[in-house]
Amino acid sequence: MRVVVAGAGIAGLVTAIGLHRAGIEVTVLERAPELAPAGAGISLFGNGLTGLAAVGLADQVRALGGRASPSVRGGLRTPDGRWLTSSTDVTGEVQVVHRADLQRVLLEALPADLVRLGVEVAAVDLSSGGVVVRDADGSAVAEGDLLVGADGTGSAVRSIAFGDPGLRYAGWVAWRGITSGLFGVDAIGETWGRGRLFGITLLGDGRVYWFAGARVPAAGRGVAGDGGAGEPPGTELRRRFGRWHRPIPALIDATDDGALLRHEIRTLARPLGSYVTGRAVLVGDAAHPMTPNLGQGGNQAIEDAVTLARMVARAAGPGGAASPRPDLDRTLSGYDAVRRKRVEPIVRRSALLGRLALASRPAAVRVRNLALRAAPSSSATRVARALQRWQPPP
């Protein structure tokens, strides 16, 4: 069995690790000419860590992170710093790691020649019952029995081989940053205002990974002073969050402007009817881009990758060397059923949470805050823990 993976993000690399460890021949095609250590932080929850454990990497990833000291308070605040909910442990297990460190651990788990950089998947031919992948010049760059589209939100595999519903702007922009040095905070969690949010987490090395979100008109319809007129991100953030409670303005000041990431949040206009077509299958953001409010995009990408690798390995038989059995098609429909059932409710819940967190009408904000103050913190704990209870297929 030969598998071609498009994209060397979290989904693609974890899929490749799972398949390679099962003895299956795998090639990863990545359009970027190099995998530069970039990005901000990422929260890995119990379910993502269970997935990483299934490919033998959880301990290495745990060693990258640090758990916030139990004395650090966590919860939700209003922009003036008043607590809406607060607890020392609402999320279950969470490791906040630098994406560049996670990428390094994943890359080191694979032979160097397995990831081919600077190769963009531009065309896919599934007519032979297998897969031929071509670049923009039309040259065949890889062939295999199965193509895994792990090429992110703007997936080429999805748009070429699937009935792609296209992307829809969720109505808000997210920023991410890591303080350039150590930064002491006495509380973590999120602050929700009117149409804006700010989140504070701690990396294991004592730097702060923070994120922010704000409702902004879609690009092109942006108005001057509303992020659409080329304002530097640091200036834009200070304008939006400069009067929020401590240490938010200081965190923005402690982060190099050049290291700030700004992304418009996009999801699919409609969920896909299937993550599988012929011998092509989607994993991660290519299958189900979601708003980041539950911090589950990467965790679900890991779950997809581990599930697919295990199911395909089982279909390939011992050593993975056998030619694909007829039951590969059944395996792929099994993957599709189990993953869509798990992920689609998470996509919806994350979008709902985003609408709540970024509510902008004053009356809606008042009702939201009253409801949050009244809700027992144990209900948030229960929801978070239920989401993280996940086991890969045997």
Ligand SMILES: Cc1cc2nc3c(=O)[nH]c(=O)nc-3n(C[C@H](O)[C@H](O)[C@H](O)COP(=O)(O)OP(=O)(O)OC[C@H]3O[C@@H](n4cnc5c(N)ncnc54)[C@H](O)[C@@H]3O)c2cc1C
């Ligand atoms: C503000 C923000 C905060 C977030 N926080 C969290 C969090 O705390 N926890 C969490 O779990 N998730 C979080 N996420 C979501 C998470 O980042 C994504 O879900 C995750 O990175 C998806 O990984 P992926 O491998 O599917 O896609 P990507 O990381 O997008 O990787 C896709 C790869 O494919 C390559 N590629 C693209 N097109 C082609 C092509 N045609 N040919 C070859 N290669 C191609 C790209 O270069 C890239 O390397 C957050 C997202 C945002 C925006």
